[in-house]
Amino acid sequence: xxxxxxxxxxxxxxxxxxxxxxxxxxxxxxxxxxxxxxxxxxxxxxxxxxxxxxxxxxxxxxxxxxxxxxxxxxxxxxxxxxxxxxxxxxxxxxxxxxxxxxxxxxxxxxxxxxxxxxxxx
Amino acid sequence: xxxxxxxxxxxxxxxxxxxxxxxxxxxxxxxxxxxxxxxxxxxxxxxxxxxxxxxxxxxxxxxxxxxxxxxxxxxxxxxxxxxxxxxxxxxxxxxxxxxxxxxxxx
Numbered sequence: 001x002x003x004x005x006x007x008x009x010x011x012x013x014x015x016x017x018x019x020x021x022x023x024x025x026x027x028x029x030x031x032x033x034x035x036x037x038x039x040x041x042x043x044x045x046x047x048x049x050x051x052x053x054x055x056x057x058x059x060x061x062x063x064x065x066x067x068x069x070x071x072x073x074x075x076x077x078x079x080x081x082x083x084x085x086x087x088x089x090x091x092x093x094x095x096x097x098x099x100x101x102x103x104x105x106x107x108x109x110x111x112x113x114x115x116x117x118x119x120x121x
Numbered sequence: 122x123x124x125x126x127x128x129x130x131x132x133x134x135x136x137x138x139x140x141x142x143x144x145x146x147x148x149x150x151x152x153x154x155x156x157x158x159x160x161x162x163x164x165x166x167x168x169x170x171x172x173x174x175x176x177x178x179x180x181x182x183x184x185x186x187x188x189x190x191x192x193x194x195x196x197x198x199x200x201x202x203x204x205x206x207x208x209x210x211x212x213x214x215x216x217x218x219x220x221x222x223x224x225x226x227x
Contacts, residue, residue, distance in 0.1 A: 009160045044220045045158070045164060045221070047209070047216045047217060095163055105151070108156075114163060114224070
């Protein structure tokens, strides 16, 4: 069974840092690109970041570029999101999602349950 | 690439046919996915590549379009279909989502 379990969400002050983790099981992690997506409770989905299966070519939303860093440890089957210089507007539930390539298209076919990050003084 | 959806919400009855529209600010070819999300749950992919149905998704869901204009259609709306629907482009990063369309019970 494919499972993605996020952790690391917490209450943090503006300007602070946090590292999210996404532990996966049930599939060969090293073969898949991975995403982070966030959602302010009651609002829409916002794509945050993507990393390729070998850890190369990280990509970020403009709103987090230069502050967030996506990484992965394929030996530990874990995806990370290092979040620095946090802002109040970074408050959201953060989801990790697996990107599957099928017939020429990518889709996020498995998602974690989300972890809540609250940035507040 | 900016994604818009219309309507932002709609009310429908069981058995209805529902159509949600998604528009991209520039051409995205067929790199368009649709997701369903229920309250308190993670999103679930319904359709990828504009019209390919994800495994296990009922055939009452269908997608169409190309370029900049896309449509999600739900035929014979079922009680479990009341949810919020999002389109997402995967043509280029950032892989933007539309703002969502909430389908609720009339």
